[in-house]
Amino acid sequence: xxxxxxxxxxxxxxxxxxxxxxxxxxxxxxxxxxxxxxxxxxxxxxxxxxxxxxxxxxxxxxxxxxxxxxxxxxxxxxxxxxxxxxxxxxxxxxxxxxxxxxxxxxxxxxxxxxxxxxxxxxxxxxxxxxxxxxxxxxxxxxxxxxxxxxxxxxxxxxxxxxxxxxxxxxxxxxxxxxxxxxxxxxxxxxxxxxxxxxxxxxxxxxxxxxxxxxx
Amino acid sequence: xxxxxxxxxxxxxxxxxxxxxxxxxxxxxxxxxxxxxxxxxxxxxxxxxxxxxxxxxxxxxxxxxxxxxxxxxxxxxxxxxxxxxxxxxxxxxxxxxxxxxxxxxxxxxxxxxxxxxxxxxxxxxxxxxxxxxxxxxxxxxxxxxxxxxxxxxxxxxxxxxxxxxxxxxxxxxxxxxxxxxxxxxxxxxxxxxxxxxxxxxxxxxxxxxxxxxxx
Numbered sequence: 001x002x003x004x005x006x007x008x009x010x011x012x013x014x015x016x017x018x019x020x021x022x023x024x025x026x027x028x029x030x031x032x033x034x035x036x037x038x039x040x041x042x043x044x045x046x047x048x049x050x051x052x053x054x055x056x057x058x059x060x061x062x063x064x065x066x067x068x069x070x071x072x073x074x075x076x077x078x079x080x081x082x083x084x085x086x087x088x089x090x091x092x093x094x095x096x097x098x099x100x101x102x103x104x105x106x107x108x109x110x111x112x113x114x115x116x117x118x119x120x121x122x123x124x125x126x127x128x129x130x131x132x133x134x135x136x137x138x139x140x141x142x143x144x145x146x147x148x149x150x151x152x153x154x155x156x157x158x159x160x161x162x163x164x165x166x167x168x169x170x171x172x173x174x175x176x177x178x179x180x181x182x183x184x185x186x187x188x189x190x191x192x193x194x195x196x197x198x199x200x201x202x203x204x205x206x207x208x209x210x211x212x213x214x215x
Numbered sequence: 216x217x218x219x220x221x222x223x224x225x226x227x228x229x230x231x232x233x234x235x236x237x238x239x240x241x242x243x244x245x246x247x248x249x250x251x252x253x254x255x256x257x258x259x260x261x262x263x264x265x266x267x268x269x270x271x272x273x274x275x276x277x278x279x280x281x282x283x284x285x286x287x288x289x290x291x292x293x294x295x296x297x298x299x300x301x302x303x304x305x306x307x308x309x310x311x312x313x314x315x316x317x318x319x320x321x322x323x324x325x326x327x328x329x330x331x332x333x334x335x336x337x338x339x340x341x342x343x344x345x346x347x348x349x350x351x352x353x354x355x356x357x358x359x360x361x362x363x364x365x366x367x368x369x370x371x372x373x374x375x376x377x378x379x380x381x382x383x384x385x386x387x388x389x390x391x392x393x394x395x396x397x398x399x400x401x402x403x404x405x406x407x408x409x410x411x412x413x414x415x416x417x418x419x420x421x422x423x424x425x426x427x428x429x430x
Contacts, residue, residue: 006423016415041396079419094313101309108411110418148421172424173417181256189420191413196323198406200231202388203325204294205404206363208221209387
């Protein structure tokens with residue numbers, strides 16, 4: 001396998017989205033797709049799609065476009081790890097449970113293998129196939145199970161402390177869904193997502209839209 | 216009040232994040248903040264922060280930086296609607312419930328006032344202060360309650376149908392948390408977020424990091 005140079009974040013994000021869209025097409029028994037169709041599904045420009053696909057060394061035909069199965073396989077080679085990667089969910093509240101259900105049976109080489117909580121009613125139970133451990137076991141389980149990725153869904157005021165434990169336990173990538181921004185060392189990859197920010201952005205444009213209509 | 220020109224999406228996103236960070240500082244009895252501190256909390260550059268803050272017509276002092284309360288109030292004037300905006304959650308599964316809990320008691324002029332589901336065990340009950348209606352009531356309630364924003368947390372194969380109903384009912388902004396991309400008319404503002412895309416991006420960079428370490 002040729003080693004590909006590290007791709008930009010936004011490209012990886014779009015490749016994941018292409019795969020998601022291609023899998024939907026495949027589910028509808030579609031075999032080929034044009035760049036403009038794929039672009040339309042994802043609200044991107046066809047130029048952007050063609051540029052990304054060229055970057056990963058693939059090209060379709062003018063007549064039929066891209067072969068869907070081939071492209072899914074190629075994207076997999078680039079963004080997946082061959083052996084798959086294990087994921088832990090920290091905080092088994094509604095959001096933590098939503099993440100686990102969401103993953104069940106989805107396409108992806110990632111698998112949630114452990115959850116952690118402090119609530120004794122959740123600890124030592126299995127939720128949708130995933131065992132829940134007490135948070136005191138965090139370091140031990142993450143090391144013994146060789147888990148590199150964690151999803152944080154704990155309350156905001158726990159975020160900093162949990163992040164520290166995760167980094168000490170050897171976690172290399174964190175998805176922070178708490179409302180509190182955190183800091184990680186340079187060799188740890190962090191993604192933060194705050195639901196209220198997304199909604200406030202929508203609210204702003206809805207408000208602007210209304211204003212324009214009224215002018 | 217001066218009418219401000221429509222700001223770019225990314226700026227609105229950052230203003231919302233600044234407010235979130237400023238509220239955390241305020242909770243710690245901090246009164247002033249420098250641009251580099253705010254930048255550090257949010258993994259941005261100080262230049263970016265200063266540019267955004269200048270754009271909204273605010274300036275701090277060289278000695279003390281920005282006055283936190285003043286800045287929170289100013290951001291509120293720009294991104295909030297004075298009367299607040301109502302939000303509906305479509306799909307009261309784990310993710311829908313997580314959104315409602317997440318909103319409870321949070322700073323924001325947005326309020327979730329209705330949830331919709333098809334499950335008879337959820338319909339006509341109240342979850343954390345939010346009434347749940349049958350999805351057949353969608354259009355009626357959205358119109359009578361004057362709700363402009365919807366959060367979609369239904370299964371992926373329901374996404375297209377629900378989007379259509381929402382648009383017909385007069386919804387102006389949709390946050391799509393289903394794994395299926397949807398289409399909306401030009402006067403409706405759409406944000407899509409797929410959790411697996413975020414995780415796949417993390418997985419890619421974790422994989423790259425490992426590879427670099429091994430070289």
